[in-house]
Amino acid sequence: MARIVQKFGGTSVADIERIKNAALRAKSEHDAGNEVVVVVSAMSGVTNQLVAYVDQMGGLFDAREYDVVVASGEQSNAGLMALALQALGIQARSWLGWQIAIETDDVHGKARITGIETAELEKRLADGEIAVVPGFQGISPANRVTTLGRGGSDLTAVALAGALKADRCDIYTDVDGIYTTDPRIVSKAQKLDKITYEEMLEMASLGSKVLQTRSVELAMNHKVRVQVRSSFEDSPGTIVVSEDEIVEQQVVSGISQSTDEAKITLLKVADQPGVAAAIFGPLADAAVNVDMIVQNISEDGNTTDLTFTVGMADLEKAVAVLEKNQAEIGVGEIVADSDVVKISVVGVGMRSHAGVAQKMFMTLAEKGINIKVISTSEIKVSVLVAEEYGELAIRALHTAYGLDAD
């Protein structure tokens, strides 16, 4: 007997037939003698509709009321899922965020879970009842409805799995697992059986849409075994686990790309102490997230060139902030370039293997692809290249690191 948390995303519970289908998956785990908790998203499209309603109210909105509005989509689906399970002859009930309770802080719209009361849930699970929990919602210290932000239903599922010491947290979605790279770009991409938390974290922050960074971090902190799998196919998915559970670690596990990048180059920056702080301070104040940063000595020797990347959505704001401070900081010229893509190779194995970065640079050089910026961490190497070379780079690297399927 195992204890399993199943989470169904919006496309997996998009209508009544799909909710019934998801209920069958819960029934099959239940029939096998397992204790089952089901976490549901809203029907796909519903949350966006509710958010649009809030936007139409105009002005800066009260996030406490935003939460009351958007949490309703998950609530109705939780009731429907409980009914679908009951129709299959299974004892089931819904547990709203405030009923469990899933306690959070009061950062409405992006609340953090601070505690989950599990005693009553565990008693019911032991009695063979399935607990159905609306994802994305909790309750604040002031007794108000909170929501957990983007990817919030995954967070609910992982947090419940952690609090209940579940054996597994299955995230049912519209893809069947984590791949070595995007299969739409590389037809020989392979589904990974397992991946480490650390790798999944890097891939999440590097543009993989499957799991949000916060959910992976939470899973890692509570050692929750997360399985990403498809609601529409029966094959097993990819399990995200600790490094020590993976016997034979590949040096590189996957290659990801992020097109949501823009490059800003500052030319002829006065080469003196404090200039970097003068540049990045105002950007931080404007809530612009700066990613890769490189600095070169420029030709004349007295000034330097500085290049960094920001998210596409922040480009305009970043340039405006820089232009406002341009004279004061002493920047000769500001050059923005949004036709870039960040390619990253990720793998915990590179900690113990030299030459991973070198192989990347060689492979790209052989294809005549110019590297604009490089950044590295313990388990990844990222390069920024012109957008038009992105797919070529991914295919070449996928082959070079031996990831192609036979």
Add this chain to the structure above:
Amino acid sequence: MARIVQKFGGTSVADIERIKNAALRAKSEHDAGNEVVVVVSAMSGVTNQLVAYVDQMGGLFDAREYDVVVASGEQSNAGLMALALQALGIQARSWLGWQIAIETDDVHGKARITGIETAELEKRLADGEIAVVPGFQGISPANRVTTLGRGGSDLTAVALAGALKADRCDIYTDVDGIYTTDPRIVSKAQKLDKITYEEMLEMASLGSKVLQTRSVELAMNHKVRVQVRSSFEDSPGTIVVSEDEIVEQQVVSGISQSTDEAKITLLKVADQPGVAAAIFGPLADAAVNVDMIVQNISEDGNTTDLTFTVGMADLEKAVAVLEKNQAEIGVGEIVADSDVVKISVVGVGMRSHAGVAQKMFMTLAEKGINIKVISTSEIKVSVLVAEEYGELAIRALHTAYGLDAD
């Protein structure tokens, strides 16, 4: 300064523009220095959609989960209304049923309000904050979401007005008040400025759709002054009040009709003690509501004829029950007739005026309309006539009782 509860029905909050429009009505009471509580329904159509989802789950459903599903429509509208008020510069917050709390019994799907905690609400109202409350929902002793059944948002509004000792409870809807009769039938129908609880009760149970019987009863018991008025026009509506508030009482205040009636006649019923119980017992057991009953001696003197009415929806069931017991009870023949309409004249003034019924019978006789069944109460006289004569009867009676507009 007054304390006012405003309730907006589904058509009054059917989309964002209408919610904003309703918010303006709350603002205008608030600007006048009043304390305001706003009760909102779900957007029109939303509750029906949610009920349809539940039905599609199949089987006998768990009413506790039904309530979780259908309560969500009012929840999101409460958040949106709070946001709309805030956008107008007014301090406002939503209060879900479990937050107030609106305590109910555990008859899910048709719960009865047992108590409302008002201390915190009253404090906020005194601070100038508008309280926005989703209609239709409460919380059971077991901490589950309950709903109050058909007309539930009106009940929420009236109950809140009672608990808060509000000066008025305004029910905003898509009609502008209570009329002497249906204006679609009689163009000279007049809007009533005031009507008594007792009359409103009779009219509600006689087919008027504007207020549900339960809401009127609750208002009467707590002496809540209820105003029915239009969201889409600025004219004052009709106020439902105690009899003593109406100085010059009309003998007849209104004429209503119910087409949802069917007549059953039992011919040649054995004329002996206990026969009525033998007939109506099984009908009561089958949950068939019997309304008007008349009994005559039939021609042969040894048997009797019995006629009564049931709701159209119960006709088939009622006949089946009677046929099953026909021999045992001793009924010669069962005749059903659904082409009938019940016409009622209602007015508290008839308590102190003789001749009201006589005028009704005379008027109908003059038009050649045959009366099939008569029933009376202290403040109403109802007759059953052939459906084809219904509109003619209403017009004639409206004129006869002096209700026509000039």
